Amino acid sequence: TPPRATAPTRTTCPYCGVGCGVLATPDGAGGAEIAGDPNHPANFGRLCSKGTALGETLGLDGRLLHPMRRQADGSFARVSWDSALDEIAGRLASIVARDGPDAVAFYLSGQLLTEDYYVANKLMKGFIGSANVDTNSRLCMASAVAGHKRAFGADVVPGCYEDLDLADLIVLVGSNAAWCHPVLYRRIMRNRETRGAKLVVIDTRQTASTEDADLFLQIAPGGDQALFSGLLAHLAATGAVDADFVAQHTSGFDFALDAARRLAPDAASTARLTGLAESDVSAFFALFAETPRVVTAFSQGVNQSAQGTDKTNAILNCHLATGRIGRTGAGPFSLTGQPNAMGGREVGGLANTLAAHMGFEPESIERVGRFWRAPRMATQEGLKAVQMFDAVAKGKIKALWIAGTNPAASLPDADAVREALGGLELLIVSDNVRLTDTIGGGAHILLPAQAWGEKSGTVTNSERRISRQRAFLAPPGETRPDWAIFADVGRRMGFDGFSFSSAAAVFAEHAALSAFENAGARAFDIGGLAQLSESAYAALEPTQWPVRHGEAKGRARLFAEGGFCTPARRAHFAAPATPRLAEALTPDFPxxxxxxxxxxxxxxxxxxxxxxxxxxxxxxxxxxxxxxxxxxxxxxxxxxxxxxxxxxxxxxxxxxxxxxxxxxxxxxxxxxxxxxxxxxxxxxxxxxxxxxxxxxxxxxxxxxxxxx
Ligand code: SF4
Known part of the structure; x- marks a missing residue:
C-alpha cells in the first residue's frame, strides 16, 4: 500500500460550471480526502454536496480499464492499445478515402479537458478535413454562445463571479442555481444577507431558488423574450436607457426597440404574453430600471429552447441599453452547465466554430491551416448534435467517435439515436465506464480514458477562469488521457503535428493559436500563457482570459468601455422574434x-x-x-x-x-x-x-x- 499522502493536490471539481477549487489528499488506498480550496477564487473553500462527496466516487467498480473490441457474437474482448488504435486509424482512413471526410464525425463532451478537446478538434478540422465535431455542450450552452456572438461579435461572458457579490439586484432566469450552481448561489445569498441585494427569479416552476426570491415570476413556457422585450420598452419609456453608451458602442437599438414595442409595449401586454400578474411585471420592470448594479444570470431555462438565442439576446439587449455590462456588479451572466463547456468552446469544439473562437471565414481557415500546417482543412461548418445523429440515422455518417458522453440517453429522441448508432460502420467510444446506453447501442471499439483524479489538464469555468485539473491518483489499468488517444490516432493516420509530449505541450499550442495573428480583434487570447514551462503549467494559478502576450494576468470584466468584437467594435441589438414553442399541445398530449x-x-x-x-x-x-x-x-x-x-x-x-x-x-x-x-x-x-x-x-x- 503506498504511503498516505500528506500534502493535498490542488485541482478543480469535475461537475458544474462554477469550477470550484478542490484539495484532494490521497488516502493511499485509491481514495482521497476532499476539501474546498480556500485560495480558489470561484469558491474560497466552499463545496456543495456533490463536490464534498467526490472522495466517495473514486472506486473502480464499472470502470473501463482496457481497450475492448466487439466480437462477432456481440460480446467484447480485451485487445491491445496498438491493435485498437491501428484498427481505428486504418478504418477511419479507409472511410475518408471511400466516402469523403464528412462521413466521419466526433461527438465530444463538456467533461473533457481543454487539451482533449484541442487535439480532437485539430485532428478532425485540420487533418481529416471535416468540421463534424460537436459536443454535448450543444444541449447545454449553445444558445448562450450564439446570443453572445450575435450581440458582442464573440462568445464572451462579460462579467465575473464577484459581480454576484456586489450587485444590488440579481435576476435568475431559467436557473435553479440553488441546486445546479450551489456555491455561486451561496454567494448570492451572502450578498442578500450582508448587503441587502434583491433576488428576482424567473422560472416556469417553483424550485429551491424561488423560495428565497424577493420576487418570483412564474412565467409561462416560452415567455422569456416577451418579458425582456417588455422590459426594454419600459426602460426606453422611463428614461433608463444609457443614450451615450448606446450611441457610442452599439448598433441596431432603434430597430430592436421598435420590435420590442410591437411585441410587448407595456406591462399589461407583457403580462398577457407571459401569464404573469401585471403588478408583478410592473414591480420587476421598476426594480430593474432603478437598480444600476444588476446581474441577470441565465441558464438552461433560457438556453434549452427552440428560441434560446432570441431569449439570450432579449436579455443582453436590456443590459446593452442601460450600459450595465462589464461594470462592477452589473452585466448579463451565462451560467455554464458543465465543468468545461467553456474550454470546449475556446478550442472550437463546436461544429460551427473552427478554432480559438474563429469561424469559417476564408481568412480564418487560411490562418488556422497555416498555424497547424494542416493538409486538409475543413472549409465549412459541420453538423450540430441533432443534425449529426440524424445524419447517422440516414447513413451519411459511417464512422463516429464518441468521447465522454452518452447521447443514447441524453440527446432528444434518444430511442432513435440509439437505433441509429446500431447502423454505423464504426462506432468508437472512449469513456471511463464499461457500460452506457451508447456502448450498448452498438459500439465496436471501446477505449479506456483516464477519469477525474487521474488525468491532468485545464478547464474553464463560467467566469472565463482557466483552472488546472491535476492528477492525484495513479491511472488504473491501461487508461490513457483522451488527448493522448486522439494524438496517437493522428500519428497512426500519418499526420504531422500530433507528437505532443504532455498536456502542457498541448496547452501551449492552444494558447499560441489563440494569439496567432490576433491584433486584439478576437477576445479569446491567452497568448500570455503560450510560453509556460512544464513547471509553470504545473503551478498555473486560476486565471481569467483574456491574457494577452506580455500580460501577467487576465481581466475580470470586459466591454464597460465598449470595444466589442464585431468589425465596427460595436455591440449589436438583435430584434426579438415572436415567442412560440416548437410543438403545439394536442388532445393526446395536453x-x-x-x-x-x-x-x-x-x-x-x-x-x-x-x-x-x-x-x-x-x-x-x-x-x-x-x-x-x-x-x-x-x-x-x-x-x-x-x-x-x-x-x-x-x-x-x-x-x-x-x-x-x-x-x-x-x-x-x-x-x-x-x-x-x-x-x-x-x-x-x-x-x-x-x-x-x-x-x-x-x-x-x-x-x-x-x-x-
Ligand atoms: Fe462542484 Fe459545482 Fe458543487 Fe462547486 S458548485 S463543488 S463546481 S458541483
Whole structure:
C-alpha cells in the first residue's frame, strides 16, 4: 500500500460550471480526502454536496480499464492499445478515402479537458478535413454562445463571479442555481444577507431558488423574450436607457426597440404574453430600471429552447441599453452547465466554430491551416448534435467517435439515436465506464480514458477562469488521457503535428493559436500563457482570459468601455422574434414536459451515482404534477405513472405537488437504462432545435400521463 499522502493536490471539481477549487489528499488506498480550496477564487473553500462527496466516487467498480473490441457474437474482448488504435486509424482512413471526410464525425463532451478537446478538434478540422465535431455542450450552452456572438461579435461572458457579490439586484432566469450552481448561489445569498441585494427569479416552476426570491415570476413556457422585450420598452419609456453608451458602442437599438414595442409595449401586454400578474411585471420592470448594479444570470431555462438565442439576446439587449455590462456588479451572466463547456468552446469544439473562437471565414481557415500546417482543412461548418445523429440515422455518417458522453440517453429522441448508432460502420467510444446506453447501442471499439483524479489538464469555468485539473491518483489499468488517444490516432493516420509530449505541450499550442495573428480583434487570447514551462503549467494559478502576450494576468470584466468584437467594435441589438414553442399541445398530449436536474446527481450518474450519500437525496426517477392535473389524469401521489410523448414513454414515480404549475410536468434527466431504476427522459424529448444555435427545446415537449 503506498504511503498516505500528506500534502493535498490542488485541482478543480469535475461537475458544474462554477469550477470550484478542490484539495484532494490521497488516502493511499485509491481514495482521497476532499476539501474546498480556500485560495480558489470561484469558491474560497466552499463545496456543495456533490463536490464534498467526490472522495466517495473514486472506486473502480464499472470502470473501463482496457481497450475492448466487439466480437462477432456481440460480446467484447480485451485487445491491445496498438491493435485498437491501428484498427481505428486504418478504418477511419479507409472511410475518408471511400466516402469523403464528412462521413466521419466526433461527438465530444463538456467533461473533457481543454487539451482533449484541442487535439480532437485539430485532428478532425485540420487533418481529416471535416468540421463534424460537436459536443454535448450543444444541449447545454449553445444558445448562450450564439446570443453572445450575435450581440458582442464573440462568445464572451462579460462579467465575473464577484459581480454576484456586489450587485444590488440579481435576476435568475431559467436557473435553479440553488441546486445546479450551489456555491455561486451561496454567494448570492451572502450578498442578500450582508448587503441587502434583491433576488428576482424567473422560472416556469417553483424550485429551491424561488423560495428565497424577493420576487418570483412564474412565467409561462416560452415567455422569456416577451418579458425582456417588455422590459426594454419600459426602460426606453422611463428614461433608463444609457443614450451615450448606446450611441457610442452599439448598433441596431432603434430597430430592436421598435420590435420590442410591437411585441410587448407595456406591462399589461407583457403580462398577457407571459401569464404573469401585471403588478408583478410592473414591480420587476421598476426594480430593474432603478437598480444600476444588476446581474441577470441565465441558464438552461433560457438556453434549452427552440428560441434560446432570441431569449439570450432579449436579455443582453436590456443590459446593452442601460450600459450595465462589464461594470462592477452589473452585466448579463451565462451560467455554464458543465465543468468545461467553456474550454470546449475556446478550442472550437463546436461544429460551427473552427478554432480559438474563429469561424469559417476564408481568412480564418487560411490562418488556422497555416498555424497547424494542416493538409486538409475543413472549409465549412459541420453538423450540430441533432443534425449529426440524424445524419447517422440516414447513413451519411459511417464512422463516429464518441468521447465522454452518452447521447443514447441524453440527446432528444434518444430511442432513435440509439437505433441509429446500431447502423454505423464504426462506432468508437472512449469513456471511463464499461457500460452506457451508447456502448450498448452498438459500439465496436471501446477505449479506456483516464477519469477525474487521474488525468491532468485545464478547464474553464463560467467566469472565463482557466483552472488546472491535476492528477492525484495513479491511472488504473491501461487508461490513457483522451488527448493522448486522439494524438496517437493522428500519428497512426500519418499526420504531422500530433507528437505532443504532455498536456502542457498541448496547452501551449492552444494558447499560441489563440494569439496567432490576433491584433486584439478576437477576445479569446491567452497568448500570455503560450510560453509556460512544464513547471509553470504545473503551478498555473486560476486565471481569467483574456491574457494577452506580455500580460501577467487576465481581466475580470470586459466591454464597460465598449470595444466589442464585431468589425465596427460595436455591440449589436438583435430584434426579438415572436415567442412560440416548437410543438403545439394536442388532445393526446395536453401537458408540457419540462426536464432538468436534481441537487445531488450529475448527468447520467456514472460518477455521482457511486455515492450512497448523494443517492439518498433522490432515490428514484419521478415526475412532478399539479394536483388538478393529477386528478384529471387519475394518477396519485407516490403511485406510478406512464409519461408519454410523441417520441417515447417511461414509467415514473408520481409526486403530486402544488409547487408544479398547472399544465406542466417536470422529470429529472439522470436515470438511464443502466441505472438501478430505469428511465431515459431523453427518449421523450422532441428533436426541435433553435435555428441559430442548434440547441434542442428540452423543456416544453407535449406529453400525456396515465396511471401505470
Ligand atoms: Fe462542484 Fe459545482 Fe458543487 Fe462547486 S458548485 S463543488 S463546481 S458541483
Amino acid at each position: 401537458l408540457r414536459l419540462n426536464t432538468g436536474r436534481v441537487r445531488d446527481q450529475w448527468h447520467t450518474m456514472t460518477r455521482s451515482g457511486a455515492s450512497v450519500r448523494l443517492a439518498n437525496h433522490t432515490l428514484e426517477p419521478y415526475v412532478d404534477i399539479h394536483p388538478d392535473d393529477a386528478a384529471t389524469a387519475h394518477v396519485v401521489d407516490n403511485g406510478f405513472a406512464r409519461v408519454a410523448t410523441a417520441r417515447g414513454a417511461c414509467v415514473l414515480r408520481v409526486r403530486v405537488t402544488a409547487r408544479q404549475a398547472r399544465g406542466q410536468l417536470f422529470a429529472p434527466i439522470h436515470w438511464t437504462d443502466q441505472t438501478a431504476a430505469q428511465a431515459r427522459i431523453g427518449a421523450l424529448v422532441g428533436p426541435h432545435v433553435d435555428p441559430v444555435s442548434g440547441q434542442p427545446e428540452s423543456k416544453a415537449t407535449p406529453a400525456a400521463i396515465a396511471p401505470h
